[in-house]
Amino acid sequence: MSFIPSADSDFPIQNIPVGVYRAKGTNNPGKLATRIGDKVVDLATLVELGHLKGTHLSDGSAFKQSTLNAFMGMGKAAWSEFRSVISGLFTEGSATSLQNSDDLAKCLIDASEVEMLLPASIGDYTDFYASRYHATNLGIMFRGVDNALQPNWLHLPVGYHGRSSSVVVSGTNLHRPRGQTKAEDAPPAHTPCRLVDFELELGIFVGKGNDLGHPVDIKTADEHIFGFVLMNDWSARDIQKWEYVPLGPFGGKNWGTSISPWVIMREALEPFMQNGPDQSDPQVLPYLQEQQPSAYNIDLKVHLQNETDIKEPQLISHTNYNTMYWSPRQMIAHHSVTGCNMRPGDLMGSGTISGPEPANYGSMIELCWKGTKPLQLAGGAERKFLKDGDEVVITGACHGDGYRIGFGECRGRILPVVE
Amino acid sequence: MSFIPSADSDFPIQNIPVGVYRAKGTNNPGKLATRIGDKVVDLATLVELGHLKGTHLSDGSAFKQSTLNAFMGMGKAAWSEFRSVISGLFTEGSATSLQNSDDLAKCLIDASEVEMLLPASIGDYTDFYASRYHATNLGIMFRGVDNALQPNWLHLPVGYHGRSSSVVVSGTNLHRPRGQTKAEDAPPAHTPCRLVDFELELGIFVGKGNDLGHPVDIKTADEHIFGFVLMNDWSARDIQKWEYVPLGPFGGKNWGTSISPWVIMREALEPFMQNGPDQSDPQVLPYLQEQQPSAYNIDLKVHLQNETDIKEPQLISHTNYNTMYWSPRQMIAHHSVTGCNMRPGDLMGSGTISGPEPANYGSMIELCWKGTKPLQLAGGAERKFLKDGDEVVITGACHGDGYRIGFGECRGRILPVVE
Ligand SMILES: [Ca+2]
Ligand SMILES: [Ca+2]
Ligand SMILES: [Mg+2]
Ligand SMILES: [Mg+2]
Ligand code: NI
Numbered sequence: 001m002s003f004i005p006s007a008d009s010d011f012p013i014q015n016i017p018v019g020v021y022r023a024k025g026t027n028n029p030g031k032l033a034t035r036i037g038d039k040v041v042d043l044a045t046l047v048e049l050g051h052l053k054g055t056h057l058s059d060g061s062a063f064k065q066s067t068l069n070a071f072m073g074m075g076k077a078a079w080s081e082f083r084s085v086i087s088g089l090f091t092e093g094s095a096t097s098l099q100n101s102d103d104l105a106k107c108l109i110d111a112s113e114v115e116m117l118l119p120a121s122i123g124d125y126t127d128f129y130a131s132r133y134h135a136t137n138l139g140i141m142f143r144g145v146d147n148a149l150q151p152n153w154l155h156l157p158v159g160y161h162g163r164s165s166s167v168v169v170s171g172t173n174l175h176r177p178r179g180q181t182k183a184e185d186a187p188p189a190h191t192p193c194r195l196v197d198f199e200l201e202l203g204i205f206v207g208k209g210n211d212l213g214h215p216v217d218i219k220t221a222d223e224h225i226f227g228f229v230l231m232n233d234w235s236a237r238d239i240q241k242w243e244y245v246p247l248g249p250f251g252g253k254n255w256g257t258s259i260s261p262w263v264i265m266r267e268a269l270e271p272f273m274q275n276g277p278d279q280s281d282p283q284v285l286p287y288l289q290e291q292q293p294s295a296y297n298i299d300l301k302v303h304l305q306n307e308t309d310i311k312e313p314q315l316i317s318h319t320n321y322n323t324m325y326w327s328p329r330q331m332i333a334h335h336s337v338t339g340c341n342m343r344p345g346d347l348m349g350s351g352t353i354s355g356p357e358p359a360n361y362g363s364m365i366e367l368c369w370k371g372t373k374p375l376q377l378a379g380g381a382e383r384k385f386l387k388d389g390d391e392v393v394i395t396g397a398c399h400g401d402g403y404r405i406g407f408g409e410c411r412g413r414i415l416p417v418v419e
Numbered sequence: 420m421s422f423i424p425s426a427d428s429d430f431p432i433q434n435i436p437v438g439v440y441r442a443k444g445t446n447n448p449g450k451l452a453t454r455i456g457d458k459v460v461d462l463a464t465l466v467e468l469g470h471l472k473g474t475h476l477s478d479g480s481a482f483k484q485s486t487l488n489a490f491m492g493m494g495k496a497a498w499s500e501f502r503s504v505i506s507g508l509f510t511e512g513s514a515t516s517l518q519n520s521d522d523l524a525k526c527l528i529d530a531s532e533v534e535m536l537l538p539a540s541i542g543d544y545t546d547f548y549a550s551r552y553h554a555t556n557l558g559i560m561f562r563g564v565d566n567a568l569q570p571n572w573l574h575l576p577v578g579y580h581g582r583s584s585s586v587v588v589s590g591t592n593l594h595r596p597r598g599q600t601k602a603e604d605a606p607p608a609h610t611p612c613r614l615v616d617f618e619l620e621l622g623i624f625v626g627k628g629n630d631l632g633h634p635v636d637i638k639t640a641d642e643h644i645f646g647f648v649l650m651n652d653w654s655a656r657d658i659q660k661w662e663y664v665p666l667g668p669f670g671g672k673n674w675g676t677s678i679s680p681w682v683i684m685r686e687a688l689e690p691f692m693q694n695g696p697d698q699s700d701p702q703v704l705p706y707l708q709e710q711q712p713s714a715y716n717i718d719l720k721v722h723l724q725n726e727t728d729i730k731e732p733q734l735i736s737h738t739n740y741n742t743m744y745w746s747p748r749q750m751i752a753h754h755s756v757t758g759c760n761m762r763p764g765d766l767m768g769s770g771t772i773s774g775p776e777p778a779n780y781g782s783m784i785e786l787c788w789k790g791t792k793p794l795q796l797a798g799g800a801e802r803k804f805l806k807d808g809d810e811v812v813i814t815g816a817c818h819g820d821g822y823r824i825g826f827g828e829c830r831g832r833i834l835p836v837v838e
Contacts, residue, residue, distance in 0.1 A: 155607045160666040161580040175632040177757035188574045190704045213594040247579035248667020254759040285609045338596035340673040
């Protein structure tokens with residue numbers, strides 16, 4: 001247990017997330033931090049005071065950067081050692097505990113005094129489509145129940161390259177986009193998006209990179225998985241519908257993708273790993289075969305609120321990441337199978353996380369079934385897609401024995417279209 | 420005329436391309452340069468000697484970086500002033516000419532003594548599909564002549580997000596990729612790609628960026644177009660075919676994209692602008708309407724060679740960038756219409772540049788018509804797609820009166836698959 005109060009917090013000493021912060025209201029460059037309870041712990045200060053040292057941590061310069069990329073690239077041994085050093089420093093009664101040190105005050109900041117920035121410089125962002133429930137739901141809506149899954153879907157984790165410039169940190173509000181849309185029996189028009197949606201996803205940060213031409217073996221893919229964030233892949237359904245054949249989503253997706261600021265490291269999630277889905281019918285190819293538990297038991301919720309008609313946040317989706325068909329290791333193996341190089345700080349989206357029941361669906365298009373079943377909310381509010389002022393808040397946690405590994409939140413509001 | 424010999428060169432004083440070089444065989448960080456004839460001109464040295472100054476050039480620190488991103492972000496007035504200062508320094512008899520200056524030798528390096536690096540740190544790479552001939556050819560092959568163009572194609576410049584990590588500079592050889600492919604009537608398999616192709620394209624570097632949520636007006640889009648390079652969008656047709664429905668090309672494209680190292684600035688190409696295609700049937704939407712000449716008259720060639728059976732480079736495609744339907748300004752306007760932010764150094768591919776006749780086709784899949792008409796080459800060699808050892812060399816130039824604005828070359832060889 002930590003001497004920093006963190007009972008009933010997303011961030012007990014078992015978590016040790018990493019992120020980038022600055023003092024609220026400043027334009028300072030970001031600084032690296034971890035978090036325990038309501039305290040942000042400055043990592044550069046820990047290095048300077050000589051507390052953050054280890055065989056695999058080199059001279060600690062990775063912790064003096066303004067993004068996590070260098071640390072992400074250091075590999076599993078360094079990540080693990082970092083966690084164990086931090087755990088020692090902030091655990092009550094440990095040999096290296098800072099509890100009674102004068103240095104303690106120098107490295108702690110109240111979480112209320114900081115603002116969080118993007119954790120990494122994201123070289124490339126790729127979005128997958130790994131939930132069988134989600135892919136099936138969309139397939140039924142657009143192609144009918146007999147052709148719901150495309151022929152390739154059970155053979156490979158379908159994904160597409162996304163836009164990294166517009167990945168934003170939780171709390172960034174986004175204007176409703178305009179774009180080219182086409183109503184049936186009308187010519188295409190340049191209009192505000194009428195079908196703004198969210199997609200509940202997890203974001204996976206790449207750790208160690210691989211060289212161009214040299215694929216990652218699924219057996220060693222964990223070296224390349226640094227950690228996880230909550231993600232909202234905002235989507236403009238009407239823009240997407242008109243543009244996406246044959247080269248995939250473009251403007252429908254590139255106007256914003258929100259992520260939570262604290263990266264939960266893979267090792268913190270290991271106690272919550274479970275067996276993945278049966279993938280023997282059809283049998284997946286050897287380069288994609290998992291040899292070990294591959295599913296993560298992460299409880300996920302989406303709340304919706306709006307100052308006008310949804311004053312109290314209302315739970316609109318509740319699901320679990322362990323419902324996914326394709327795992328993060330499989331994504332890495334498939335992404336790099338052609339020799340594609342991945343770099344520390346690259347981001348992969350899981351794809352919309354939908355479970356089997358309507359209450360588990362991870363997007364408005366599924367929740368309102370393409371507009372045919374408006375969502376009825378307490379207080380009489382009703383939604384098909386998102387209205388201006390709607391704020392979507394994603395939260396998530398792994399529930400351990402007497403503690404939880406929380407993800408914080410991924411929050412964003414839809415602002416009116418720019419005139 | 421320059422006092423540096425540059426007659427019959429791709430790089431006369433009218434060109435003034437920019438790029439990043441280092442001394443051959445070193446691991447030095449890159450330095451910015453321009454080029455005249457066979458001489459590379461070091462820009463940081465020009466700044467240090469006090470020769471590269473101007474109202475819009477600030478303190479010249481943009482020229483002391485190891486990538487062009489900062490200069491690209493400075494905008495049109497700075498780009499234009501840079502060209503006029505460089506022109507003055509190296510023109511015979513001009514007021515600021517360095518011809519008789521002791522400083523001249525300090526800033527010139529023989530092109531043979533340098534190797535060229537990627538010109539920019541590419542935040543995002545987007546590939547378009549802007550040739551009506553190319554889109555029609557592929558449509559005929561895969562859907563038949565009656566449905567060749569998709570319904571959206573004449574209404575918007577179709578594009579998709581690509582992979583920036585694997586954009587490489589000319590001269591980088593690439594291993595034939597492996598990936599998941601599916602032969603008809605056989606289950607999917609993990610195989611070497613059997614249908615390796617090239618795509619003749621131009622790459623367009625973004626200059627000034629735009630803020631998230633704030634689209635670029637087509638009338639001011641030239642501010643956002645820094646310059647052009649030759650590009651080869653290597654493609655694995657069998658991998659692409661199996662994966663691309665419904666989210667677009669992924670592993671079929673992410674194993675490498677080659678670009679030429681010298682960026683030809685937009686202003687150098689202005690004398691070669693022509694009227695674009697008629698876009699009145701159907702009429703394009705106002706946000707995409709061009710008000711000024713939008714086509715670039717750039718002559719483009721592709722040569723193929725192989726040490727075993729194609730010892731002399733053979734011309735396999737000859738076309739012109741002025742055959743494209745969608746212009747670079749239209750790409751910028753459409754890319755940002757949703758509010759998507761673009762950053763200096765982002766790269767856009769034009770899409771395969773195919774002209775009306777078979778000799779003008781810009782990819783093997785068109786040249787051999789999906790494998791049905793093997794390409795017959797001098798000396799008896801034959802090709803459908805690319806063989807190991809095949810080297811593709813793209814060249815291009817605008818032909819002026821007594822001079823040409825050349826693009827140098829974009830070269831790359833297919834190496835055997837990694838065992
Ligand atoms: Ca998504
Ligand atoms: Ca292409
Ligand atoms: Mg998105
Ligand atoms: Mg490519
Ligand atoms: Ni290699």
